[in-house]
Amino acid sequence: MESSLRILSVVGARPNFMKVAPIHRAFQRMEFARVRKGASTLAVEHLIVHTGQHYDAAMSDAFFADLEMPEPAYFLGVGSGSHAEQTAKVMMGFEKVCLEATPAMVLVVGDVNSTIAATLTATKLGIPVAHVEAGLRSFDRTMPEELNRLATDALCDYAFVTEESGMQHLKRENFPQERCFFVGNTMIDSLHFALPKARQSSVLADIGVEAGKYVLATLHRPSNVDDPAQLRALAEIFADISREYAIVFPVHPRTRKQLQEFGVQELLAAHSNIHCIEPQGYVNFLALMMQARLVMTDSGGVQEETTALGVPCLTLRTTTERPITCELGTNVLVRPEAASIRAAVQTALFDTSRNNASKQASVPPLWDGRAAERIASLIVEILEKT
Numbered sequence: 001m002e003s004s005l006r007i008l009s010v011v012g013a014r015p016n017f018m019k020v021a022p023i024h025r026a027f028q029r030m031e032f033a034r035v036r037k038g039a040s041t042l043a044v045e046h047l048i049v050h051t052g053q054h055y056d057a058a059m060s061d062a063f064f065a066d067l068e069m070p071e072p073a074y075f076l077g078v079g080s081g082s083h084a085e086q087t088a089k090v091m092m093g094f095e096k097v098c099l100e101a102t103p104a105m106v107l108v109v110g111d112v113n114s115t116i117a118a119t120l121t122a123t124k125l126g127i128p129v130a131h132v133e134a135g136l137r138s139f140d141r142t143m144p145e146e147l148n149r150l151a152t153d154a155l156c157d158y159a160f161v162t163e164e165s166g167m168q169h170l171k172r173e174n175f176p177q178e179r180c181f182f183v184g185n186t187m188i189d190s191l192h193f194a195l196p197k198a199r200q201s202s203v204l205a206d207i208g209v210e211a212g213k214y215v216l217a218t219l220h221r222p223s224n225v226d227d228p229a230q231l232r233a234l235a236e237i238f239a240d241i242s243r244e245y246a247i248v249f250p251v252h253p254r255t256r257k258q259l260q261e262f263g264v265q266e267l268l269a270a271h272s273n274i275h276c277i278e279p280q281g282y283v284n285f286l287a288l289m290m291q292a293r294l295v296m297t298d299s300g301g302v303q304e305e306t307t308a309l310g311v312p313c314l315t316l317r318t319t320t321e322r323p324i325t326c327e328l329g330t331n332v333l334v335r336p337e338a339a340s341i342r343a344a345v346q347t348a349l350f351d352t353s354r355n356n357a358s359k360q361a362s363v364p365p366l367w368d369g370r371a372a373e374r375i376a377s378l379i380v381e382i383l384e385k386t
Ligand code: UD1
Pocket: 013, 014, 015, 053, 054, 055, 056, 059, 080, 081, 111, 112, 113, 114, 144, 145, 220, 252, 253, 254, 257, 300
């Protein structure tokens, strides 16, 4: 019987699925499915571990279907909780999985609590860890994600990097350069994969909006949605925009809870041109992004996808860990204060001479749909050498 080398990829929260799906597909391909070790050849067995950080069907199951991912081999069922609680539960569950599965390598993606928890667990067991989307920095330590990124990169053994800024940060932090690889963006691999299906989507008609005549909005950062005054101010801006453009607002569960708790839901519900909908599956969300007049967001991944699609994006944050989307892409950072947002919306929607739609945007280097193949090929090389 042929022996195998196991690789475990950890997913937990919504943005993890798009980053891992193409890596799984790459390992299914023949050329990445074998590792030569001396005279013998070992089969690569790539398995997915789902921590359960996100668990609503619309935040998890939907992506397995849309991205054609197999069922996770392990499910930790961690759920929501405080940062310490959630991180600790992932560590406890993942330690058992690592001891049982004895992986040759663990892959973590992005910057969520599941990412740092799995990294800490695996490195303490002496298992090599590769971080996909390493090196990004917002330099804002009030963001939990920034702490997760710093800690993950301080511990991991291999860094796969999406944009030049990540390479520079890792160099400055003395990450060993021979273990740091500029590979492109697996999230954009998923975008390429799903585009044909997104073109067939009926989601615009289902909602009742027309291409180019709506603004797509997503919000979930604590800085925007956990402060009642801030959330109300954003809802008032949506209400104003909705006099001219429909707003399509797939509401993240964290945001839904806060809208209800702060009594802001009624404000949105009073405007028939604001469509507050459930979080969308990946294919429908992609269809909504592609055909939006403008995207307003505080998401990390959406900044990258709008850049890849050439769709104008206003990011309602003071910093971004993805500066390439502003330098080369369609993204514009907007200080999340009412006056700044109103001015940016005015420019983007109504001032055609200066808006970011007319910006000569281009797709960043290596965001070509083949990042996962590069990662799989490098991992096979690494496993053959070590
Ligand atoms: C998490 C990540 C964030 C990422 C986001 C993507 C951390 C620290 N945060 O934020 O980086 O951008 O996911 O969406 O890892 N909830 C549900 N159902 C779910 C999931 C969450 O109802 O399936 C609700 C719960 O009330 C929960 C809250 O949302 O307490 C927040 O969930 P959590 O995973 O802690 O953080 P996110 O805000 O989703």
